[in-house]
Structure formats: C-alpha cells, structure tokens
Amino acid sequence: MTVLSGAPANQLAVANPWSMVPSLGNLDAYISAANRLPLLTQEEEQTYARRLRDHNDLEAAGALILSHLRLVISISRQYLGYGLPHGDLIQEGNVGLMKAVKRFDPDQGVRLVSYAMHWIKAEIHEYILKNWRMVKVATTKAQRKLFFNLRSMKQGFKADSADGDTHRDTLSSDEVSQVASRLNVKPEEVLEMETRMSGGDVLLDPSPSDDGDEGFGPIAYLADASQEPTAQLESRQRDRLSTDGISTALATLDDRSRRIVEERWLKVNDDGSGGMTLHELAEVYKVSAERIRQIEVAAMKKMKKALADFA
Known part of the structure; x- marks a missing residue:
C-alpha cells in the first residue's frame, strides 16, 4: 500500500484511494468497508485540504473523501x-461530498464534516425531486423546502395522534395551520403540496389491452384544441375585439349612452354582481326606466356597427 507523503503510517490514504472500497455491486460490502475507513484528525484534514487547494493533489482529495x-x-x-x-x-451524496471537498477552504476554521453536509443533502434533494415522480412536484426554492419538511412533519403528526390513527394520510385543518406557520407559507400552499405528494403518475398514452385492441388513455381526451391554428387566430381576434374594439365602439357614443352601457355591461361590483339597474340609472338622469332601456338598445346597435367596421 502506498501511503501519502506526510500522512501517518496507519492512514488508509493510498495513491488510488478508491481501491479500498469494493465495487457497488454489493451495497452491504460497500457500507461495511466505508465504515471501517478511519477518520482524519483536524490536523490531518487541514494538511490534506491545503495540499488539494495549493497543489491540486488528487491523492489528498481522495483521503478527504474516503474519510x-x-x-x-x-x-x-x-x-x-x-x-x-x-x-x-x-451515489448522489458522494457527488455532493466531492463538490464540497473541491470547494473546502481549510483556513475558514470549519471542519469538513460541517461544510459537506449542505452539499451532500443538496445533491440528494435534487436527485429525489427529479426521480421521485416523472412530473416535478416542486420547482421553486420554497416548494422544495415545503416538500421535504411536509413529509417529516406528517410523520410526526401521526406519531403524536391522540386517537392513535397512524394510517391517516391527510392533514387536519389544525395541522395544516401548524405546518404553514412553522414553514412561513400559506395554508393553501400546504394543501396543494400535500395533493401533489399523494397523487401518482398516470400513463397518458393508451396501453394495449389483453386481447390486442388499442387501449384508452387520457391522451385521447386531453388534446389541446386551443393550439390548433384556426382556433388561435379566432382567439386573437376575440382578444382584439374585447380590448381595442370595445374601446373604439364606446368612443362613438355620447357621454350619457357610454355611461349607461358601462354601468349596465362593463362594471362588476366587489361581490360579483353587475353594475347599476335601469331604475337606478333612471334616478340619476331623472327619466323613466323605459327611456334608459331605449337609450341602451340604441347604443348597443351603434356599438355593434362600430365593432363590425373595426373587425
């Protein structure tokens, strides 16, 4: 065995350090061998880290990784x-460990174990989010934090359940509020993430049945007709008429007619109801409700003609 220069004789830091670990074909053997590898003292760790930083010594990097x-x-x-x-x-955690070793600065006064934990967890988190489901359940930083904390917190709620129901899958309203408060998110976000986590992947393409006939899958009814070219042109035309077209048509009306149309058709109150009624507008203009209706009908005809010309 070739020992690194400057390392203790009993240090398992060899010129080819990965030869000390068995192949990944046997996970138990790998774990057993990794747990037998000795830990570095702080002085040894500092020495290897400086050799890696100052001289790009890969043997020193191997010693740091193995330990x-x-x-x-x-x-x-x-x-x-x-x-x-x-x-x-x-394997993903080892990738994070190697990244941590590469970036580790021995002069910061921090042990590698403390520095590497962040990088190891980050790589494992990324792997889980990419492979746990075909469809990503968390994309933003806040969603990732909620994803990993919600699972562990749900297990805690089950363990502390007063009724002893450890098989309950959904959170109660109080538990949702606790999670939202502890993670500083909205209760709606907690409920949405719980729904994402409890759902499963669905095969969109139909799978053949046992008798060889073509199966039926969601893709058959999930076709997006809005992306069809004609539908897109019609949608753009409607959007143009509902914005620029309405504005142009309203500009052809006198002030009274324009206000009547706006109050009757274009205003929406906070409670979701429409604008003023015929009788309310009649009170404003000191005329009968029938007269307001006649003005409205004439204004709508004029706007219809203006919209046709605009189109």
Whole structure:
C-alpha cells in the first residue's frame, strides 16, 4: 500500500484511494468497508485540504473523501422513505461530498464534516425531486423546502395522534395551520403540496389491452384544441375585439349612452354582481326606466356597427 507523503503510517490514504472500497455491486460490502475507513484528525484534514487547494493533489482529495464516506451513508438513510434505491442516494451524496471537498477552504476554521453536509443533502434533494415522480412536484426554492419538511412533519403528526390513527394520510385543518406557520407559507400552499405528494403518475398514452385492441388513455381526451391554428387566430381576434374594439365602439357614443352601457355591461361590483339597474340609472338622469332601456338598445346597435367596421 502506498501511503501519502506526510500522512501517518496507519492512514488508509493510498495513491488510488478508491481501491479500498469494493465495487457497488454489493451495497452491504460497500457500507461495511466505508465504515471501517478511519477518520482524519483536524490536523490531518487541514494538511490534506491545503495540499488539494495549493497543489491540486488528487491523492489528498481522495483521503478527504474516503474519510467522509460514512457521513454520506448516514445522511442518505434519512431519505429512504421516498422509495428510491439506497445505492443511488449514496451515489448522489458522494457527488455532493466531492463538490464540497473541491470547494473546502481549510483556513475558514470549519471542519469538513460541517461544510459537506449542505452539499451532500443538496445533491440528494435534487436527485429525489427529479426521480421521485416523472412530473416535478416542486420547482421553486420554497416548494422544495415545503416538500421535504411536509413529509417529516406528517410523520410526526401521526406519531403524536391522540386517537392513535397512524394510517391517516391527510392533514387536519389544525395541522395544516401548524405546518404553514412553522414553514412561513400559506395554508393553501400546504394543501396543494400535500395533493401533489399523494397523487401518482398516470400513463397518458393508451396501453394495449389483453386481447390486442388499442387501449384508452387520457391522451385521447386531453388534446389541446386551443393550439390548433384556426382556433388561435379566432382567439386573437376575440382578444382584439374585447380590448381595442370595445374601446373604439364606446368612443362613438355620447357621454350619457357610454355611461349607461358601462354601468349596465362593463362594471362588476366587489361581490360579483353587475353594475347599476335601469331604475337606478333612471334616478340619476331623472327619466323613466323605459327611456334608459331605449337609450341602451340604441347604443348597443351603434356599438355593434362600430365593432363590425373595426373587425
């Protein structure tokens, strides 16, 4: 065994450090071998880190990585509940560990174990979010935080359940409020994330039936007709008429007719109801409700002609 220059004789830091770890074909053997690798003292860690930083010494990098493989294994066990292979979680965590070793600054006064935990968890989180579901359940930073915390908090609620119902899958309203308050998010976001996590992936394409006939899948009724070219042209025309066209048509009316049309058809109150009634407008203009109706009909005819010319 070739020992790194300047390292203790009993240090398992070899010229090819990965030869000390068995192949990934046997996960138990890998974990057992990684747990037997000795830890570095703070002085040894500082020495190897400076050699890597100052001289790009890959043997020193290998020594730092080997001594922290057990940390990756320990962290990866926290994510076994997501149904992903333990070996893959360890592999992604090792990627994070190597990134941490590459960026580690020994002069900051922090041990590598503390610095590397963030990078290891970050890589495992990214792997879970990409592979837990075909469709991403969390994309923003806030959603990712909610995704990982909600799962663990739900387990805590089940354990503390007063009625002993450990099989309950949904959160109560009080539990939703607790999660939202603790994670500083809206209760609606908690409910949405819980729905995303509880749902499963659905195969869009139809799968053949046992008798060989073509199956039926959601793709058959999920076709987006709005993307058809003719439908898009019609949609753009409607949007143009509802904005510029309405404005142009209103400009052809006198002030009284324009206000009547706006109050009757274009105003919406806070409670969702429409604008003023015929009788209310009659009170404003000191005329009968029938007269307001006649003005409205004449104004609508004039606007219809203006819209036809605009189109």
